[in-house]
Amino acid sequence: MLVLHRIMWRRRWLRKRQHMWVHPISIKRPDFEIFSHLYPDLLEDEVKFHGFLRINIEQFYSLSQLMGEEIQNTTYRRAITPEERLTLV
Secondary structure: OHHHHHHHHHHHHHHHHOOOOOOHHHHOHHHHOHHHHHHHHHHHOHHHHHHHHOOOHHHHHHHHHHHHOOOOOOOOOOOOOHHHHHHHO
């Protein structure tokens, strides 16, 4: 019985030890996200920007400034920018 308890305790301890705070896929997010590749190109062409987001650039920036006041980075991870949040909505 004591041996079984020790084996179970060891398994739980190893699982807790291997727990990661941020998954490696989340770390790679800035490199592979659509926003970082597509957004600069959309800013160059106002018609494509409006066709993709259904809002013109001036309205988009005014909305992002309103949202930007409440978004903050933390010590744990980088916050999603207001522009990125608006493109998700």
